[in-house]
Amino acid sequence: MAGGDIIPVEPAVKAKADKPKRQTKGNMTVKYNVLPGDVESVGDMFTEGIFYGRLRSNTFYWDWDIESTKNQDNKAWGVGGSLIYKSAVYNGISFTLGYYGTMNPDFFRMDADEVGFVKAGKDTFSRYKVKTGGGFGMHTLGQGFLEYNNGTVDVKAGRQLFESVFTASNDTKMIPNTFDGVSASIKIAPKTKVRAAWFGKQKLRDHENAHDVLTFKDESGESWNNNDDSAVHKGLSYANFVAAGEDPNHDLFLADLQTKYVKNLNFKLSALSVPGVVKDIVVEAHYKIPFENGWALRPGVRYFHQMDDGGGAVAGYTNLTGKAATGYDAGVADSLDSSLFAARVDLQMPKKKGFFRLGYSEVADKADIVAPWRGFPTGGFTRAMAQYNWYANTKTYMIRAVYKFTPDFKASLRYAVQDFDDAKVNVQADSTIWHLDTWYNFTKNFQMKTRVGIVNADPGSTGKADVSYNEYRLEFNYLF
Numbered sequence: 001m002a003g004g005d006i007i008p009v010e011p012a013v014k015a016k017a018d019k020p021k022r023q024t025k026g027n028m029t030v031k032y033n034v035l036p037g038d039v040e041s042v043g044d045m046f047t048e049g050i051f052y053g054r055l056r057s058n059t060f061y062w063d064w065d066i067e068s069t070k071n072q073d074n075k076a077w078g079v080g081g082s083l084i085y086k087s088a089v090y091n092g093i094s095f096t097l098g099y100y101g102t103m104n105p106d107f108f109r110m111d112a113d114e115v116g117f118v119k120a121g122k123d124t125f126s127r128y129k130v131k132t133g134g135g136f137g138m139h140t141l142g143q144g145f146l147e148y149n150n151g152t153v154d155v156k157a158g159r160q161l162f163e164s165v166f167t168a169s170n171d172t173k174m175i176p177n178t179f180d181g182v183s184a185s186i187k188i189a190p191k192t193k194v195r196a197a198w199f200g201k202q203k204l205r206d207h208e209n210a211h212d213v214l215t216f217k218d219e220s221g222e223s224w225n226n227n228d229d230s231a232v233h234k235g236l237s238y239a240n241f242v243a244a245g246e247d248p249n250h251d252l253f254l255a256d257l258q259t260k261y262v263k264n265l266n267f268k269l270s271a272l273s274v275p276g277v278v279k280d281i282v283v284e285a286h287y288k289i290p291f292e293n294g295w296a297l298r299p300g301v302r303y304f305h306q307m308d309d310g311g312g313a314v315a316g317y318t319n320l321t322g323k324a325a326t327g328y329d330a331g332v333a334d335s336l337d338s339s340l341f342a343a344r345v346d347l348q349m350p351k352k353k354g355f356f357r358l359g360y361s362e363v364a365d366k367a368d369i370v371a372p373w374r375g376f377p378t379g380g381f382t383r384a385m386a387q388y389n390w391y392a393n394t395k396t397y398m399i400r401a402v403y404k405f406t407p408d409f410k411a412s413l414r415y416a417v418q419d420f421d422d423a424k425v426n427v428q429a430d431s432t433i434w435h436l437d438t439w440y441n442f443t444k445n446f447q448m449k450t451r452v453g454i455v456n457a458d459p460g461s462t463g464k465a466d467v468s469y470n471e472y473r474l475e476f477n478y479l480f
Helices: 042-047 112-117 119-123 127-131 238-243 311-315
Strands: 022-024 030-032 050-064 074-086 091-102 138-149 152-158 177-190 190-203 252-259 267-273 278-287 295-306 338-348 354-363 397-407 409-419 430-441 446-458 469-479
Touching: 022 469, 042 091, 074 119, 112 127, 177 252, 238 311, 252 295
Parallel strands: none
Antiparallel strands: 022 030, 050 074, 050 469, 074 091, 091 138, 138 152, 152 177, 177 190, 190 252, 252 267, 267 278, 278 295, 295 338, 338 354, 354 397, 397 409, 409 430, 430 446, 446 469
């Protein structure tokens, strides 16, 4: 799909000598090439399991065009990794445990009283931990689940990654975004799978402990000790839920159907519910038109329909920023009803050498889209690095090119024009983005990635702040 390949059922397979145990995809999700096999006793589940190690370094530098008391140039560096153990499979049953950790060298990070200024690099440490005297660095259980998989049905219970149109591990920093609950996947027909999940907690990348899936701030009013995702709706706060007589603790329900039964067509229908707050339905389809010379055309569309389920009354007349929804339709005062349409067309090169993409997205002039689960409603269509282009009445245009220069070197260049609503006071100014990614594989297990983002805002006569900046990232990954 647009956000990357999704494989709901992952059957156990034996080692393949010609491939590394694991490898990272372009969106930094991990593909397992080697998995433990079946065993005949409980004891063998432990002795025949496999450890997967990862050493990584992520460096960030953010350079504002105009610094202020609110926006200051900032830097961050995370050094650490993960150690994951997957047991062998006994009668279809197995388990996975994953430790993730990060440290922050003091010569390339902000001081403890400056962590609130950190932008892209904030996920290399916990702002809440630093603020409360715990210092830098994080150590956490990133994955911990039991699994039953008979080849047709796959059930996982515990802390897990869950890639969907709404949710994502988004493992581009040091620790992935994970969820606590139960998920199930079933093969119902050839090349067709259905999934369903319930999650009672979420653990964002900069948290050591799990928190609510939606609520902004905790009982004491602390912003960094609950869902403080960059895209969280700050009007859906703990205080606002309590004031409205509603429970500030929520459940997240997900379901989707994906099929490739029709040749060259990838179709997906997805649904989400946070009872008492919001419901979503997303329809997405991509169709490949191959040509005899090896090139192919692949158009795709996504329609995202958001329905209020009580959250609008809680948030009141606020937008994603938690500030007054000045310039919005009066209906957002008591409703989260909204929608988003996105389309793209890819021209794919022969032999998977790369592609060219044109993308477009448009959000209805109603409420903002609620999406604090790292799935990114416009992801794969028009979203660029560190951008949130799903405010109401926002139009975005994107052109992108990806090319593999050698078997070990690949680059991606994208240019986006974000047209926000000038009348909406608490929405950022229009902007253009240049975004360059490179990947270089020193070996099959050792990769370097660079990212550069150049954002130019155009406040014009709107009175909005000039949020122009340049951003630089350098990442190293070694998997063993």
